[in-house]
Amino acid sequence: MASEIKNVLLIGASGNLGPSILREFLNSPFNVSVLSRQESTSTFPSGVNVIKADYSNVSSLTTALKGQDAVISIVGGVAVGDQQKFIDAAIAAGVKRFLPSEFGSNTPDPRVSAIVPIFAAKTGAVEYLKSKESEITWSSLVTGVFFDWGIRVGFLGFDLSSKTVTLIDNGTTPFSGTNLSQIGKALIAILSHPTETSNKYIYISSFNASQREILAVVEKLSGQKWVVKNVNSKELIADATKRFQAGDFSAIPDLIKGATFGEHGLGDSRPAGLWNEKLGLKQEDLEQTVKDVLEGRLAGSK
Numbered sequence: 001m002a003s004e005i006k007n008v009l010l011i012g013a014s015g016n017l018g019p020s021i022l023r024e025f026l027n028s029p030f031n032v033s034v035l036s037r038q039e040s041t042s043t044f045p046s047g048v049n050v051i052k053a054d055y056s057n058v059s060s061l062t063t064a065l066k067g068q069d070a071v072i073s074i075v076g077g078v079a080v081g082d083q084q085k086f087i088d089a090a091i092a093a094g095v096k097r098f099l100p101s102e103f104g105s106n107t108p109d110p111r112v113s114a115i116v117p118i119f120a121a122k123t124g125a126v127e128y129l130k131s132k133e134s135e136i137t138w139s140s141l142v143t144g145v146f147f148d149w150g151i152r153v154g155f156l157g158f159d160l161s162s163k164t165v166t167l168i169d170n171g172t173t174p175f176s177g178t179n180l181s182q183i184g185k186a187l188i189a190i191l192s193h194p195t196e197t198s199n200k201y202i203y204i205s206s207f208n209a210s211q212r213e214i215l216a217v218v219e220k221l222s223g224q225k226w227v228v229k230n231v232n233s234k235e236l237i238a239d240a241t242k243r244f245q246a247g248d249f250s251a252i253p254d255l256i257k258g259a260t261f262g263e264h265g266l267g268d269s270r271p272a273g274l275w276n277e278k279l280g281l282k283q284e285d286l287e288q289t290v291k292d293v294l295e296g297r298l299a300g301s302k
């Protein structure tokens, strides 16, 4: 079946997530190209086939997508809510599989989207794809938090410079997270299993752990106790909701943190059914991942 999909186009491969996906595809049997905005100053490794297009023009996008079997959208920010034009162009160009920019929380769970209203941009893209299933197939990859990246940038609550951790609801709720390199491997596996993965949400995770479990590993590896701060998810979500409703988009990460790490366990993908084994993804080691991050190794990200 892998012969069905050969040519793969990544849209927005220059951001936080894209470089690690591109790196995995460059080491795969797929023939990968990247699409970047005409006006973008993003750069890519030498030798990569970079296609530029005018994103305001569907015929420019259609020309750019001609000859591709699969399109993976990795766009970020406001572009997530504007993927219909990529889907229309993919259909017009005869693309077989479209993967929208999902890569995070379990957005189809209405309890998650109720806390993080901006996720309507992600569910909207999948709803649009569902309405076009007679013309194109889709897969949407739910990864949970980016695990290694999230420790490095502080999203998981760990401030590496001050050795302080902010626990939500005492940090005991397990959540799912995936390392950046594993996301690229999962995408390759999805395109290598086109029939099984057709028109589905696909859930993966590198680890399912609580903040406290990660803290124990961090303290063991760093050889010292960390300062612990506590936050209540209800208060965090209530405060972030007020800020978001007042137009402050910087509240979005707090909404996601409240939903992911809070006591309701909405960040745990296991109840939805993980695809790791079906996709043949290798088991990863949590302690080794944390060690790599603490020592500044995080392969493939920008």
Ligand SMILES: NC(=O)c1ccc[n+]([C@@H]2O[C@H](COP(=O)([O-])OP(=O)(O)OC[C@H]3O[C@@H](n4cnc5c(N)ncnc54)[C@H](OP(=O)(O)O)[C@@H]3O)[C@@H](O)[C@H]2O)c1
Pocket (backbone or CB within 6 Å): 011, 012, 013, 014, 015, 016, 017, 018, 035, 036, 037, 040, 041, 042, 055, 074, 075, 076, 077, 078, 079, 080, 101, 102, 103, 104, 105, 143, 144, 145, 146, 150, 155
């Ligand atoms: N689960 C997690 O922990 C987590 C963390 C971060 C992100 N994410 C998700 O991962 C996906 C990618 O996020 P990211 O942080 O990598 O994205 P990003 O860095 O903000 O942007 C990725 C690329 O999108 C393109 N882009 C940016 N603005 C655009 C616009 N207005 N119109 C069209 N293209 C635009 C750019 O590519 P060019 O310059 O080449 O055009 C950019 O390099 C998103 O779905 C995001 O929600 C998840």
